[in-house]
Amino acid sequence: MTNPTTVTAEPGVPFIDIVRDFDAPPELVFRAFTDRDLVAQWIGPRALEMTVDHYDARTGGSYAYTHRDPAGGEYGFHGTFHSIEPDLVVQTFEFDGYPGHVSLESARFEPLDGGRTRVTTHAVYQSVEDRDGMVASGMETGLTEGYERLDELLPTLAASSAR
């Protein structure tokens, strides 16, 4: 059973909060958030087509990466790391296709019992419109991925109900 992901986006305020627990200690979660090769394995909507231009996760460093969809569309993202601490990563985030609309994202790693970690991310957009525009544009992807996930899940369900 995977851990539930809680997403909160209240109407009228330009924030998105996400909380998720992971079955690994904070040091490893920190590595997975800051190591270029590890980040490439999980971040964004399509891990397989992600290329990392650079990922210099230290205070004052910067990053840029590109997602490519099967149709040849390219979606570039970049930003700077404002602060990197063992339990905190604060960075800016900007979609190349929507220049000037920068969000500030923080991820906090909090130790839980049993060597687990709670990751709390808080994203601040420049306006409610920015937030809704950014997320609504990613919605189609999210829904598609939901169906893909369902595709993966259904054989498992079929197998377990056959028993």
Added chain:
Amino acid sequence: MTDDDPRGTRLDQAFTALADPVRRAIVARLSRGPATVNELAELFPITKQAVSRHVQVLEHAGLITRTRDGQRRPCHLDPAALEELTSWIDGLRLATERSYRRLDAVLASLTQEES
């Protein structure tokens, strides 16, 4: 992201409409059943005209519809429109969850390396 995306525009209007606390309260009241502007006006310390304007914003955003019932023109919440707002959040949640499941796998392999 494009301006001619009708779904995006509708979502923008819906979220803008819901950015107001009185309009959120109106939506909350209508979720329990239809009500006329007069009935809604009794709930708030503002004029009937102000309530009427809020109702118009919600109607324009596609969140509520008004029917005619003799002299009464009750407002109804449109469940499909609200569902679309929820699916916006669901889409984000699914996308995040998918990334985070890959992160689970990355962390599992790191944990194995360390032990």
